[in-house]
Amino acid sequence: MxxxxxxxxxxxxxxxxxxxxxxxxxxxxxxxxxxxxxxxxxxxxxxxxxxxxxxxxxxxxxxxxxxxxxxxxxxxxxxxxxxxxxPPAPLPGEPDWGTVRARLEHGRYAEFGLPTPRTTVGDEPVAAARAAVAGLGPHEAALAVAGLVRDRVAYISGSTGVHTGAQEAWSQGAGVCQDIAHLTVALLRRVGLPSRYVSGYLHPDPDPAPHETVAGQSHAWIEYWAGGWVGYDPTNRTRAGESHVIVGKGREYGDIxxxxxxxxxxxxxxxxxxxxxxxxx
Missing domain, CATH: 2.60.40.2250 (Immunoglobulin-like)
Structure with missing residues (x-):
């Protein structure tokens, strides 16, 4: 395309x-x-x-x-x-959970399975995430976790700062895209999916008119590994696609x-x- x-x-x-x-x-x-x-x-x-x-x-x-x-x-x-x-590529062929767990045991993938200061969460959100993914394959599990986070955390501009952690966003039920991405990454890791934080830009219009300049924003979303890396924007409940521009990927905001x-x-x-x-x- x-x-x-x-x-x-x-x-x-x-x-x-x-x-x-x-x-x-x-x-x-x-x-x-x-x-x-x-x-x-x-x-x-x-x-x-x-x-x-x-x-x-x-x-x-x-x-x-x-x-x-x-x-x-x-x-x-x-x-x-x-x-x-x-546009986003088709979803990669879905591996079984054993294959995903094996990835987490080797090299760079292991770094995307461990908590960081901004992606550390307590027992309550972890229990909710594990209940949400019970019986699901990796792709459906990723969507279930992202949906759980978005249902829990309302997007409210200015409600948090750059040092806010995933647990704080869960507890107060509000945050910005950075918090929603951090919490999604945190819970994906805790249910067994390698996940990374993505930083870049988002065009606000899914079908922008040519040659029209509009105010945009810096943005954060996530990628999870399930047979390949898949970009997903939990704030907007959509695959990352033509409106997303990637600047960096890491364990959390502090890396990029x-x-x-x-x-x-x-x-x-x-x-x-x-x-x-x-x-x-």
């Missing part, structure tokens, strides 16, 4: 109360090239201007680094990319933070972030 070409503009602006005398930064804002997604162009502009470096981290995410060693009152980062996306670093100087306000999408083809 033909793909879709999306232009994405992601701007982050930080204003300090006085001057920052120096800062050291890492950015994870460059979309990946994958079987269902091709990054045709990607660039990052920084103001004040600074030389950049680049490397691929342990999780396969492209990282851009830069240092600002002169005093500055603000920092502006604009990441622009052009990405071609494809879009912008992190350290600085010396005056306090800063909260970063102001905007994301814009334009469908160009």
């Amino acid at each position: 033909p793909g879709r070409r999306l232009k994405i503009r992601h701007e982050t602006r930080v204003v300090y109360e006085g001057s920052a005398t120096s800062s050291h930064n890492e950015l994870r804002m460059t979309p990946l090239t994958l079987p269902a997604q091709t990054a045709l162009d990607a660039r990052i502009e920084i103001s004040p201007a600074a030389p950049t470096g680049s490397y691929w981290d342990y999780w396969g995410t492209q990282v851009t680094t830069f240092d600002l060693m002169e005093p500055h009152e603000s920092l502006r980062v604009v990441a622009t990319s052009l990405v071609e996306t494809s 933070v879009p912008h992190k670093g350290v600085y010396h100087g005056a306090p800063s306000g909260s970063p102001q972030v905007t994301v814009e999408f334009t469908r160009v083809a």
Whole structure:
């Protein structure tokens, strides 16, 4: 099937109360090239201007680094990319649970079966998840867990922060896409499915008009392994597809933070972030 070409503009602006005398930064804002997604162009502009470096981290995410060693009152980062996306592939042939368990015992798959600080949950949600998947195959089990999480956790913008854990989202029954993804990953792991956290962008319109620029958002969803990796967006109860653009995959948000670093100087306000999408083809 033909793909879709999306232009994405992601701007982050930080204003300090006085001057920052120096800062050291890492950015994870460059979309990946994958079987269902091709990054045709990607660039990052920084103001004040600074030389950049680049490397691929342990999780396969492209990282851009830069240092600002002169005093500055603000920092502006604009990441622009052009990405071609494809519809989701058919579900892979479903393995039995024994095959899935064997995967969890080897190498990198084992890392996606263990809890992390943001994907640790208590007995109540685990019991609910195990009851929900009783008698189901891996694909149906993944949907059952995602549905359980979405029924439990209402999406409420601003209800949590970046440090919120999966158990907190379960207990308060509210969260954002990051929390819903963390809780889904946590419970999928506890029922025996290797699962990973995916960070990227989501176009808000499932069938956008060409050449119309609209406000988008950074987004989080999940992938689980059942004969192959399958992307699923539990917040929106749908397979990850043409509207989803992947930047990174890891165990949790801490592995793929879009912008992190350290600085010396005056306090800063909260970063102001905007994301814009334009469908160009």
